[in-house]
């Protein structure tokens with residue numbers, strides 16, 4: 271099953287309403303809060319397995335129970351042809367069984383670690399199987415993109431159809447988050463004449479909504495290196511997340527680069543670059559992000575960083591997710607997914623209001639006592655997580671009452687972050 275043209279190193283990838291406000295303002299603000307928070311309660315993330323992401327030694331899926339796909343004519347995947355992963359829509363065992371100590375091997379896919387971490391953060395994950403259809407606004411399709419907040423496709427190997435490209439563009443334009451992961455030039459795993467850099471470029475260059483929408487294009491390049499050439503953007507959400515961590519490097523194992531154009535899209539920004547390149551320039555980016563319409567897009571030029579090293583037993587996989595680049599890949603992928611999934615508010619005022627009214631914690635600092643978390647009705651049903659500065663999740667629970675007690679006396683002293691939905695608060699634990 272090894273494909274010789276792919277280098278072996280590679281195959282691896284809270285309420286404090288002032289009485290000064292009018293009643294009317296309170297109602298408006300409350301209504302807004304309710305809308306923004308309730309929309310987040312069912313944040314679903316869809317992982318694409320529709321474009322031969324399991325072909326050859328790729329296994330860029332979150333879970334599979336059946337291994338029977340193989341190459342059909344024209345590079346499409348067909349059941350009964352071989353022993354490649356054939357992921358179902360819903361991963362098994364059920365994600366409701368995932369606790370903070372669940373290992374990534376709960377599911378069988380090279381992207382299971384990423385997916386299990388997302389469930390631990392409160393998201394729902396699903397797969398788009400090989401024989402399903404990408405649509406946007408088609409109510410008869412149970413997996414229509416409008417049901418999801420983020421679509422992740424790690425190294426698609428089959429061109430998207432014209433209708434699918436329109437669907438992606440409308441999805442992003444209307445607030446969706448698209449994570450485009452590519453690979454090095456010449457990585458055509460299913461021998462249909464197209465590799466993932468070409469496939470992503472085809473989406474951006476040839477679609478009915480807008481040509482060059484994101485201000486980025488994949489280059490025909492192939493690099494392997496560890497780079498610490500990270501943009502100096504202290505407030506960037508993909509690089510910095512108080513609960514998850516800061517991105518300081520990446521290991522590219524057979525990956526391409528991106529050329530960026532702010533004249534095409536003035537929101538585009540490279541975040542990690544090839545060693546020696548300008549870390550604010552328009553060339554040689556390994557990772558970039560942009561906004562389009564009310565949505566967001568991120569691009570990574572190598573399929574290796576999400577690889578957790580376990581999945582299809584017939585593949586050669588490499589533990590890169592936390593096994594390489596000092597754990598930075600996990601941080602980058604989680605920060606970016608959180609950013610892509612975040613429901614954004616139309617104004618800074620609303621942003622502040624949402625932070626203040628989402629939930630309250632007391633006392634803070636907390637000593638050897640229980641921490642009380644008072645939660646607005648709009649957050650009921652969501653997951654509350656407490657994360658240490660090292661990224662260790664020390665508490666996670668779906669919250670079904672307005673007051674939750676956390677036994678902080680059991681935890682070591684230090685700084686912690688409480689997250690519910692998209693709001694994170696900092697907490698200090700002292701003796």
Ligand SMILES: [Ca+2]
Nearest residue numbers: 324325326328
């Ligand atoms: Ca495979």
Ligand SMILES: [Ca+2]
Nearest residue numbers: 333334362363
């Ligand atoms: Ca399974």
Ligand SMILES: [Ca+2]
Nearest residue numbers: 427458460464
């Ligand atoms: Ca291909």
Ligand SMILES: [Ca+2]
Nearest residue numbers: 379380382580
């Ligand atoms: Ca795995």
